[in-house]
Amino acid sequence: MFDQILSKIRTVDDQEKILEEIDVLLSSLYQDKGLGFESTLKTSARAWLYPLLREEFSKEGANRRNLLLNLKQKIEGLSKVYITLAFEPSEDALNRFGGVIRTSVREDVIISVAYDPHLIGGVQIIYNGEFRDFSFKRIFEKEFENTREQILKSIKN
């Protein structure tokens, strides 16, 4: 179950939403003598999450609280890759980015996407405290630093 759930979480937003839902489920575990949990599971958990949780809870000896806490711990432990783009990506673009990152880095990473038009193009990536700038802004700045004198001369002329 855990792997299936984790594979559905692609971004930091997804992670935050799932964690909220898990917190709501945890707080409803003992409401109405345990009956409140069932109705909360139906109304609060998202469509793809509900059947997975349902199946797990119906197994013999399943401890709902421990399962939810373990799930919460695993979701909180997901590594994050922060990417900053010069445009707001579509759903399709997001899926492709996620796929590439999971293939190149790790399976259990999620991405946080930020938008900064000053980058012009390209991407800035932050992962585990490492920062890499592959944006056009950096390339242009470096180029301008090298050829500043020439450019200023040609402008004056």
Added chain:
Amino acid sequence: MKDFNYYLDSLGEIGFVEELMHSLIYASGLPRVHPGELVLFESGDLGQVFSLTPEKIEVLLLTRANLKVGSKLVRTDTRMQIPVGVGLLGRVIDPLGNPLDGAKLTDTEDVRTVDIAPPKIVERVEVQKPLITGVTLVDLVVPLGCGQRELVIGDRKTGKTDFLLQSMVTQAKLGSICIYAQIGQKQFDIKKMSEFFAETGIKKNTVLVASSSSDPAGVVFQTPYTAMTIAEYFRDKGLDVLLILDDMTTHARNYREISLLAKRFPGRASYPGDIFYVHARLIERAGNFKKGSITALPVAESILGDLSGYIQTNLMAMTDGHIFFDIELYNQGKRPSVNPFLSVTRVGHQTQTDLQRDLSRELSSFLVTYEKMKQFMHFGAEVGETAKKILALGNKVDSFFNQSPTASIPLEINMIILGGLWAGVWSETKEADLRRQMERLVLAYNTEGSFKKQVDDLITQSKSFSDLVNFIRRNNEFLTSKITG
């Protein structure tokens, strides 16, 4: 220090502020940061890595930052460094090396790391040269040496700072470099200190490193280390340096505040467990070395004369003696209020000549006898002639030791005056006239070349204190002519 983007590009690491707790920041990221390293925030603020855990970095802020959770920071791959050079003389700087007196720093030829390990034993040399403070009681009874670490301890408002300033003025006029570290003090006091240096004409030989009580805790913490680094620069130039750290109890309280905020386990009196190490690694950087010397005078405040306080005893353990300023003596009107019985100098006597040592011994012995006589008098008993003489001489010695905070008296004339007291030159003089006459002698020594030569020659020729006393007894006109003339 370059800008944020430079370090981001060159080192390729970034961190994010996760939690803010007054002067401490908890951040994530920066995988290769090391303790003590400087970090730079996106806003331009500076911090120093205080400690590391697998998940978080604890950063001590060095500027008054207005940060938010999520703010970015980068490593600088450097430890705290300050510019050093002759351009620091006459200037007032903060612990980060920034000038506080307006103008930019010039003539700073080098940059030095602030927190370094103390020199090893191979580089050290025995303390041999005396350090003249110009304060009679200290120079005769509790003498200091160049390279000694002597704790100056006493209650608040007992004259400790006056003594330190007197010592600074004397040493600056003798050519030593004087560095005064004001740790977490009032801004007005910092200004007063700077003006004092200018008024006394010693500014060109002094550096004032100051942090005010309103500065960030990290800045106050760094103050004595910065002062020591500057002292080491001048020591390496072959000079003798006098370093005053005022005061280490404030520094300890500041470090306690930082440690408690960082949730370190509180030890005795809520001080952290490494408070001794924090001070010892600083004090041990002073001493007498092959190139030059750093004489450190750390200051500690006691409460109601209690020398057994935690920080006070720590500092006593790591210094070569202490000068105790007694509140009771201060209240009796004694200035300086140094208690000669509770003050100790472990390496000062080895710098003295045979005559000085003999005089010091004789004087200390007399003071003990005098003190016993005074206590005996409390019982209202009849006193014999010997006791009366001791009490009379003791009163005169008290007058001799009483000294204005602005006066700096050379050791040689002090020795002659004491010899004169022992020889009975002032046996019939009233106490009201005694001080005035002594001052006339000091003035004559400072202004008349012939008298100065006479005194210096006499000191050089006398092998013991009794020789000196006998000579003065036989030839007291060379003194009396100056007193009455």
